[in-house]
Structure formats: structure tokens, C-alpha cells
Amino acid sequence: MRAGLAAAMLSVVFAGQASALERPLPTPNDRTDITYEVTGVISPRCAIDQESHQASFGQILDQQTGGNVARQIDLSFSIDCNSPFQLRMESQNGGLSTDMQGAAVFRRLIPYQAALTVDGRRRGLECTSTQMAASGRDGCNVKFTAERGARNAAGALQLSLDASPAPLLAGRYQDRIVVQISPLVGGDRD
Template structure:
């Protein structure tokens, strides 16, 4: 009888110390999205040769910003005259500023932002190298593209 009680006690004790293990894997995914809007898409240089605008940026991943100038400067409507200007970026929240000439972005110019910018503002200032002297209309178009990336440095 003692043996039977001992055997039953051992069976209960071994069951009390047995363990089972379960692993649970959790997965989540959010698609990268970059949205931006310009406060003013038609800029006119002031008499002191400066034009300003801002971009409102909302991006949930690091990004690559690419710019391209159609003419590489302000093209005069009735001549081959191209008036050079510079573009200065200041990005709130990224501690990043970029300065580049319109001529340099005639071929696409890109730079990376490693920070994630929710509800941020990019201040853009355009500055003429020399005053405009010929009468008539001048024009250039700057194409700006922001590409999100889950890998720092943008998508190549």
C-alpha cells in the first residue's frame, strides 16, 4: 500500500513539473507612403531676386528627394538667355539643408533624408545669381519627387 501511494504521488509530481512550450510569432506591416504639397506652385521672383515657398511633408519612412530643372535656369521667352539661380532647402525635423544651382539639377539631383518626417515643413528659397535685365517673360520648371523607402537612403 505504501508502494502504491508512493507510485501515485510520483506520477502526480512528474505531471506537475512537465512543461509544454508554444511560440507565437507576431507580424505587422505598414506600406511606406510619402505625401507632400506645395504652398505655392507658381513662384515669381521679387525685385531683390528671391522667391520662397514651402512643402508640407508627411512621410512614414526615410526618403530620397530628387529634383530636376527643365532649363537649368530661367529661360528668356525670346532669346537663348538662361539666367542662373540657386535653390536652398531647409528641412524641419531633419536638421538638413541643401544648396544647389538650377544648372546642377538640369540632370536629376538627389539627396537622402534618413529621418521620418511626419507633418514637417521644407522651406525652399530660390535666389537669382544676377538681376534679370531683358524685358519679357522668364520661366523654368522644377520637378520634385519624394520616394519613400523602408531602407534608409531612398529607393534607387
Template sequence: MRISGNRLFAACALFSVVCAAIPENVQAKAPSGNTLHIDIEASISQRCGISALGSNSNDSGRIDEPTRIAFRFGLDCNTPFKIGVAAQNGALQLVGTNSQSAGTAGFAYRKNYVAGLQFNTDQTGLVAAGECASSTLTSANTNCRFYGSEPGSGLFSGRNTTAIGREGELTVTWQGEESDAVRLAAGAYQEILTIIVAPST
């Protein structure tokens, strides 16, 4: 069969179009259903921290006078948490003595105090945890509701309760010497309080 020059060109042109269309026809697939599910996952890591707002030490001057000291701290917990307070001595202790020292020559070496705790949360506002005698801040076998010496112990913030960029306050109060059965020995007295926060498990 003979094809003229014009017909040969037309045939080749048509063939080229067909060839170019074949790959797209191969790639296109007929839909297999009427629903397409897309799974997207994302997350936010738990965090719970505490920081001092101002000085975390205080020299009140006179231990024999009524005194109230307040320590402010920042809270940043994006998950329900527990906050605990623990004391090293359970009293203001005369430096250079130990907790077993009862005092000699008619003088005492320890001064009891009261600790109070409060903090703000995102959902409930101010949480007043109450007050605890210093002697209850050294053992879990006491009735202090916010005693805690390790992460995960202490007062529970509440279910679904967070504290992002919030503040809290720990107060320490003691009475004057008129409340002491035995006069305190002269010298410097010290106590170390530790506040611990951690996600509630």
C-alpha cells in the first residue's frame, strides 16, 4: 500500500499523539471506593517545673521575735501534677548541732515554725493547701497534706488541672520567745526547705 507524503505526515502526527497519551492512561487509576482516610498524629511533651521568683534564702534577723517570711516561686506544669514540701531538720536548728541535740545548760537548740503553701492553677485559681507544723515536714507518717520528699509525692493539683506560667508561695512563720518553754541558745539557726513538683503518675 502506498501512502503519499501528506498522508504519511498525518499518520505520524496522529501516532505521536497516541504515544504521548499512553503514559497518562497507564498512570490514572479508577477510584476503588468513596472514602479516603488520612491519619495525622502530633504531640506535646509533658513538662512540670519550678523556679524561684526573687531570693530563695532569707536572714530574718531575730529568731526570738514573731516572724513571717514568704518565698514566691513560679510554676509551669502543662499536665496534672503533685507538689510537695520537705524539711531537712523539722525546725530551725542551731548551726553546729544535730537534730538529736536537745540543748544543755537550760537552753534549747531548736525553734519550731509553721509552713504554709498556696499556688495558682489554670482551672481553679488559687489553691490554699493550708499549714503544717515544721515537725510534720520530715516524714510521710504525718498529717501534713503537702509533705513530699520525692517526685510524685505531695499534694495533687487535681484532675485535668494545670499551672502554666503560674505562681505560688511558701510561707514560714514562728512565734516570739514568749512561746518557748526553754530559752534558745545564742547563735545562728538554719533550716532547709525543699519544694518538689512533678507530673502526677
């Protein structure tokens, strides 16, 4: 019986070697490794935030002329953008406007100037309220293409009224200013 068991074990060993010999041996052209190119994408993202949503020039009546006095307002905001970006300013009324009706001799619109900067850089955006009321390329916008983005950048918006002796109607004068940020991608950078 021992001889039968030894013969059975020997045939299992030879059978295992035979199946190993049936596999082809690797050739110099056979690959022994593989490679993966792994990538990811970060989409452009911009955000703008402000602390205060309202501002006032206060009393702007020039008691001597009936026109308006010179005034200035300084506003602040912050920008977070992971790519070059564009800023655009828009004015709803094209100046401080009133709904009051009166004789044609009275002005119902007070134009102003707006100056916008980011992180105190000289390059910024300066427009009149009339320009800010225009749309498209004629509007008030600037591209920050040299920057690689802005992380928690401080923005400043300065609004200025020039003194004017032209008479104004009594009432509340107001405008709505929108500062818009958008990432620049591809051909937008020119």
C-alpha cells in the first residue's frame, strides 16, 4: 500500500510540474508593468462679499446755491478668486436719482464717480455713474489678468460727488450699484 501511495504522490508532483511547463515563458516584449496618468480639475471659482449693504452721502444740499456739495463715501468688500478675474460695476439709475416731479429747471439726477481697487494696487477701475449704466464692453469693467487669483483680497470702492450749483428738487436721491466678479478663462483674458 505504501508503494501505491508513493506512486500517487509522485504522479501529483509530475502533474504540477507539467502544468507549470505548459505556460509560456515571458519574452523580452512582454510587459511587466503598467502606467496610469492620473489627473484632476479645479474649476475657476470667484466670490465677492461685503460687510455693509447700504451707504449714504448724508445731506448733500448746498444751502447757498440750491445745488449739491462735494461728498465722498468709502466702501469695502473682499474677493476670493482662484484664477484671473474681471470686475464690473453697474449703476441702476446712472447717478443718484429721485422720483420727485418738478419744474424742468430742477435736476433729478446727480452724477458721481466710482473708483475701485483690489489690495490697494494702482490698477483699478474708475468710471462715472453714466458709464456704469451702459452695458456690454461700453460699461465699466476691468480685467485682472496678470494676477493668479486673489485670496481674501481687500477691495475698496470710493464714490465721489462733485459740487454743482444746478438746483435740485427736494427728496431722496438714490442709486443701486452692483459690483460683479467673474473668472477669466480661455479667450476671455485678452
